Amino acid sequence: KAGVTQTPRYLIKTRGQQVTLSCSPISGHRSVSWYQQTPGQGLQFLFEYFSETQRNKGNFPGRFSGRQFSNSRSEMNVSTLELGDSALYLCASTPLGQLNNEQFFGPGTRLTVL
Amino acid sequence: AQSVSQHNHHVILSEAASLELGCNYSYGGTVNLFWYVQYPGQHLQLLLKYFSGDPLVKGIKGFEAEFIKSKFSFNLRKPSVQWSDTAEYFCAVTLTGYSSASKIIFGSGTRLSIRP
Numbered sequence: 001k002a003g004v005t006q007t008p009r010y011l012i013k014t015r016g017q018q019v020t021l022s023c024s025p026i027s028g029h030r031s032v033s034w035y036q037q038t039p040g041q042g043l044q045f046l047f048e049y050f051s052e053t054q055r056n057k058g059n060f061p062g063r064f065s066g067r068q069f070s071n072s073r074s075e076m077n078v079s080t081l082e083l084g085d086s087a088l089y090l091c092a093s094t095p096l097g098q099l100n101n102e103q104f105f106g107p108g109t110r111l112t113v114l
Numbered sequence: 115a116q117s118v119s120q121h122n123h124h125v126i127l128s129e130a131a132s133l134e135l136g137c138n139y140s141y142g143g144t145v146n147l148f149w150y151v152q153y154p155g156q157h158l159q160l161l162l163k164y165f166s167g168d169p170l171v172k173g174i175k176g177f178e179a180e181f182i183k184s185k186f187s188f189n190l191r192k193p194s195v196q197w198s199d200t201a202e203y204f205c206a207v208t209l210t211g212y213s214s215a216s217k218i219i220f221g222s223g224t225r226l227s228i229r230p
Contacts, residue, residue, distance in 0.1 A: 035220075042220045042221055043204065043206075044220075045218065102163070105157050106157060108157075
């Protein structure tokens with residue numbers, strides 16, 4: 001079974017631009033979560049989608065948004081990029097959105113904002 | 115608010131040394147506990163998890179962790195580390211009864227460097 005895939009793997013943008021990141025979960029997994037990873041901050045939860053609905057959102061500004069499609073693929077969008085948005089963005093999927101199921105992480109998208 | 119503390123930000127050991135990485139959480143209720151590992155250039159992957167039962171949990175690659183409820187701790191251990199254990203290690207906590215990823219709280223991570 002293929003793992004979680006994220007595209008692109010690397011991205012360089014400038015301040016003020018917007019960016020869209022994509023995540024394809026493991027086949028059959030319906031829950032997709034997004035995290036921001038920065039040095040010293042660990043992983044900060046962005047949002048979670050299950051069956052095309054956003055179930056929960058972390059403490060990030062409205063510039064961060066996401067969506068999930070009927071095939072469970074998910075995208076996240078960051079508008080009006082700031083230097084502080086530079087980070088590794090990780091996507092994780094679980095089969096039914098239950099915590100007793102392991103979260104499987106993708107390789108991440110490394111976003112650099114100049 | 116719930117939080118997870120990993121007090122060791124960077125640990126440097128020689129091969130064959132014993133390892134213990136600390137993890138403490140703040141929450142008075144029932145929790146699930148996890149350790150994840152991120153090898154250089156690789157995906158974050160699960161090392162081990164605790165939901166209930168025996169508080170001593172064995173994971174992959176010879177790692178184990180002990181849940182001590184009275185100390186709110188879930189320390190990761192390995193008796194003899196190898197150079198290939200060089201990675202970043204994350205402790206995570208979830209609150210039982212919640213099915214949402216927003217209730218997963220990660221520590222800030224511990225970078226482990228092993229000298230060959």
